[in-house]
Amino acid sequence: MGVKNNIIAAIDIGTTKIVAIMGEIDSDGRLRIIGMEKTVSRGVKRGVIHSIEDTIGAIREVVDRLQAKSNKNISKVYVGIAGQHIRSIKNRQFKYIQNGVGEISKLDVEEILNENFRIPIEVGEQILHVIPQDFVVDKEAGIRNPVGMAGRRLDGNFNIIIGRTASARNIEKCVKEVGLEIEELVLEPLASSLAVLSEEEKEAGVVLVDIGGGTTDITVYFDGILRHTAVIPFGGDIVTRDIKEGCSVLIKQAEALKIQFGEAVADLVDEEKVVTIPSVGGWDPKEISFKTLAQIIQCRMEEIIESVKFQIELTGLHDKIGAGIVLTGGGALLRNLDVLTQRKTGIDVRIGYPDSTSKIILDEALNQPIYATGIGLILNGLNKPIENEKDLGNDKDTGSKMNLFKRFFGAMFDTED
Known part of the structure; x- marks a missing residue:
């Protein structure tokens, strides 16, 4: 596989889900997403593999399904790396x-x-x-x-x-056990930025906040260059646990409450609205007010936003974020989170979808913030030179490093020798 066959594949190993995704480069040089499979992630905590066996099983499941449905074989993949060790x-x-x-x-x-x-x-x-x-x-x-x-x-x-190094090696081991080779290990927030940010936004100054299950990744761009990256060790899962404890419900019920009825700004919620949780295993049915649910969510999301604000201030670029804050990842879909973020930071906010770039063609079902990292990973491979092309310099490793730089900072290396 590789760019030689016009097929690029990637695996996003997340805290809550593992996604395998495949794209095909068309004659115009655009990337068409031709397949995506996902499964629940059981071996990953806060972006880091904690169970090799569970992670291998999950990767094998999504890769097998992807190959069967697309009728195409995968041998090399782009894989994301994340976690608070970054x-x-x-x-x-x-x-x-x-x-x-x-x-x-x-x-x-x-x-x-x-x-x-x-x-x-x-x-x-x-x-x-x-x-x-x-x-x-x-x-x-x-x-x-x-x-x-x-x-x-x-x-x-x-x-x-x-x-x-151990995190990188564990990722490598899991992918190799499934019979695949890693084309490149890419920092996940860099991948997400390829999918949801435009070059104009990076030039004007933009903050990408990727809210995953276990972590929230932050990247700050200004003048078209990545200036800062940070990882906050909280994500959507901790909000679910807060709801579980605050409302005394099961973890599955807490997740359903968050997704179906959750809001990030309590004062925008109708005080009269309630949801009834049916009785389970001898527990009495209970009523939970939308207002209470929103207060629990708002409290935790404000903590995450405060950490984002602190990271922006560390860069000294707070007044230069011309394009605002872009929220992506599964957590970005929380109702009114953009409103809360704007209130707390004083910076304009939008939700980041993977079709922000004209380089990609994808179905509406895949144009979701939750797939930003996976789609960004294969976009990362879009400009990779065709296999067997002469590497820059004599050292193959040096060549692959330079290919990486060319992808992120193409303009810098477009000058003729």
């Missing part, structure tokens, strides 16, 4: 230009990019992504694309995203 650091690299011409080449930029993969990090961690922020040529700062400029010294500022 962290990012800033780093600066420099080099003197000694190519005789006195001009900065694409190779010079590649060299200082790849130096970041050699920086010392903590034992048990690995570098997932190196994201260029800007460059300095001699003393001229704030340069987006230094290729072709005259200069004697090139400095680069980078955002380095780091994750736990």
